[in-house]
Amino acid sequence: MPDKQYVWMDGEFVDFSKANVHVLTHSLQYGSGIFEGIRAYETGKGAAIFRLKEHAKRFVNSARIVGMDLGISQKDLEEAILSTVRKNGLMGCYIRPFAFYNDANIGLSTIGKRVSVAVVAVPFGNYFANKEKGISCKVSSWQRINSSVLPPEAKASGNYSNSILASVEAKRAGFDEAILLSQSGYVAEGPGENIFLVEDGKLVTPSKEADILIGITRDSVIKISESMGLEVEERMVHREELYACDEAFFTGTAAELTPITSIDLRKVGNGKPGPLTKMLSDKISMVVQGKDREYAQWLTYV
Numbered sequence: 001m002p003d004k005q006y007v008w009m010d011g012e013f014v015d016f017s018k019a020n021v022h023v024l025t026h027s028l029q030y031g032s033g034i035f036e037g038i039r040a041y042e043t044g045k046g047a048a049i050f051r052l053k054e055h056a057k058r059f060v061n062s063a064r065i066v067g068m069d070l071g072i073s074q075k076d077l078e079e080a081i082l083s084t085v086r087k088n089g090l091m092g093c094y095i096r097p098f099a100f101y102n103d104a105n106i107g108l109s110t111i112g113k114r115v116s117v118a119v120v121a122v123p124f125g126n127y128f129a130n131k132e133k134g135i136s137c138k139v140s141s142w143q144r145i146n147s148s149v150l151p152p153e154a155k156a157s158g159n160y161s162n163s164i165l166a167s168v169e170a171k172r173a174g175f176d177e178a179i180l181l182s183q184s185g186y187v188a189e190g191p192g193e194n195i196f197l198v199e200d201g202k203l204v205t206p207s208k209e210a211d212i213l214i215g216i217t218r219d220s221v222i223k224i225s226e227s228m229g230l231e232v233e234e235r236m237v238h239r240e241e242l243y244a245c246d247e248a249f250f251t252g253t254a255a256e257l258t259p260i261t262s263i264d265l266r267k268v269g270n271g272k273p274g275p276l277t278k279m280l281s282d283k284i285s286m287v288v289q290g291k292d293r294e295y296a297q298w299l300t301y302v
């Protein structure tokens with residue numbers, strides 16, 4: 001990695017330490033930004049970005065949902081992401097594209113306010129320290145947002161007030177992470193992760209009606225599982241299923257595939273990462289490292 005790190009900001013590279021904004025910036029005050037979370041992995045052919053197009057598309061769609069004019073195309077964004085990883089000489093890293101109202105005017109309205117787009121890439125390891133042995137979860141007292149309050153399908157900064165409340169509540173209570181239920185009491189997702197359960201050899205995951213962010217890792221796990229002949233049910237999931245399932249795991253760009261070994265102080269299965277969870281975790285790690293030809297199209301080499 002070179003000595004200096006750079007941030008891509010509105011078409012130019014600026015020093016990492018100079019990629020700053022005014023304290024009154026609209027998106028800092030009101031959470032009016034949108035963002036993405038993407039990973040690049042070290043492969044035999046250098047760094048490769050996992051599902052770049054899908055992440056760039058979700059970024060553009062998040063902007064459309066909140067009514068933000070990005071001023072750049074999906075293609076421009078993909079180029080900006082690739083050039084940021086390249087410029088910083090990174091291999092495995094986390095990439096954070098961020099679009100925000102770069103305007104220090106106090107008014108709430110975003111109309112006429114300047115939009116800035118930044119791309120930051122930083123070295124990143126496991127999101128959960130005890131990822132390998134599995135994590136403990138607590139069903140949150142906070143409900144997952146729904147489309148009549150905030151847009152769950154957009155990766156909008158403001159949505160994460162909900163995620164942060166749930167996550168911090170769980171951590172303060174001694175758990176590793178929260179699980180949020182939807183307004184109607186069905187299982188939704190983690191604060192920054194989708195959830196899968198294993199029941200009688202089948203994979204079960206909440207459908208979009210449960211107000212989830214439609215995760216790209218979730219989609220990858222569904223496609224990989226189906227291609228391996230596993231049955232996957234996308235449907236509404238009762239809270240009871242969290243307590244009676246055989247295995248459970250989170251998926252996400254940061255979390256990758258993280259086993260859940262207890263929920264509300266009850267063991268999931270025998271309290272250890274289950275066989276299907278381990279098999280899928282190994283499989284996805286081969287895929288992201290470019291060691292599985294079937295999914296070569298999911299990697300964009302830097």
Ligand SMILES: Cc1ncc(COP(=O)(O)O)c(C=O)c1O
Nearest residue numbers: 192193194213215216217252253
């Ligand atoms: C609320 C929420 N759900 C699910 C996910 C998982 O999505 P992905 O697999 O696309 O990272 C994330 C992370 O992006 C998230 O923030």
